[in-house]
Amino acid sequence: MHKFRLICLTLLSLSVSVVAHADEKRYVSDELNTWVRSGPGDNYRLLGTVNAGEEVTLLQSNEETKYGQVRDSNGRTSWIPLAQLSTTPSLRTRVPDLENQVKTLTDKLNNIDTTWNQRTADMQQKVAQSDSVITGLKEENQQLKNQLIVAKKKVDAANVQLDDKQRAIIMQWFMYGGGVAGFGLLLGLLLPHMIPSRKKKDRWMN
Numbered sequence: 001m002h003k004f005r006l007i008c009l010t011l012l013s014l015s016v017s018v019v020a021h022a023d024e025k026r027y028v029s030d031e032l033n034t035w036v037r038s039g040p041g042d043n044y045r046l047l048g049t050v051n052a053g054e055e056v057t058l059l060q061s062n063e064e065t066k067y068g069q070v071r072d073s074n075g076r077t078s079w080i081p082l083a084q085l086s087t088t089p090s091l092r093t094r095v096p097d098l099e100n101q102v103k104t105l106t107d108k109l110n111n112i113d114t115t116w117n118q119r120t121a122d123m124q125q126k127v128a129q130s131d132s133v134i135t136g137l138k139e140e141n142q143q144l145k146n147q148l149i150v151a152k153k154k155v156d157a158a159n160v161q162l163d164d165k166q167r168a169i170i171m172q173w174f175m176y177g178g179g180v181a182g183f184g185l186l187l188g189l190l191l192p193h194m195i196p197s198r199k200k201k202d203r204w205m206n
Contacts, residue, residue: 024057024058025055025056025057025058025087026055026056026057026058026068026070026085026086026087034049034050034052034080034084035048035049035080036048036049036050036070036078036079036080037067037078037079037080038078038079039067039079040062040065040067040068040069040079041062041065041067041079042065044079047076047078048078050070050072050078050080053089054072054073055073055089056070056071056072056073056080056085057070057071058070058085059071059077061082062079066081066082066083067079067080067081067082068080068081068082068085070085
């Protein structure tokens with residue numbers, strides 16, 4: 001009867017100290033050899049080792065002996081000290097991830113440099129084209145100014161010629177008018193002498 005009570009108390013203490021887990025992921029420490037056992041304590045026989053940094057599934061833990069029951073990638077179930085487990089991936093698995101991240105960031109930086117250099121080259125080309133357009137517009141503006149100066153000189157020369165022609169026409173009309181006036185004056189002087197002679201002839205004939 002006493003032995004039965006002792007066995008019951010032992011089982012009760014084990015059931016209280018063992019905590020079940022909902023298949024939580026854990027990672028074995030980075031030590032070279034991590035031994036696993038058949039039960040939650042150092043007095044249980046060794047089953048072998050697990051690889052450093054290997055991902056395992058935590059099934060339950062014993063708070064009294066500080067051991068946890070795990071299942072490795074091969075499906076083997078064993079017990080391992082909780083101190084040998086970590087919630088973060090080991091360096092062995094993190095280093096390749098970090099290398100991939102570094103490579104990805106390096107590629108992005110290279111792409112950014114290439115894109116920036118291309119944009120800079122495009123902007124420089126656009127600026128050069130703008131400078132060329134501005135230079136062409138300045139030259140065209142100067143040509144238009146020169147043409148305007150030449151056209152203005154031609155207009156001034158045409159105005160001078162027009163003034164000369166107008167003066168010549170005025171002089172011609174003035175000369176024509178003077179000639180007509182002189183002819184009228186001469187005719188006025190001659191007519192009185194011509195008319196009396198006719199009257200005398202008419203009287204003699206009567």
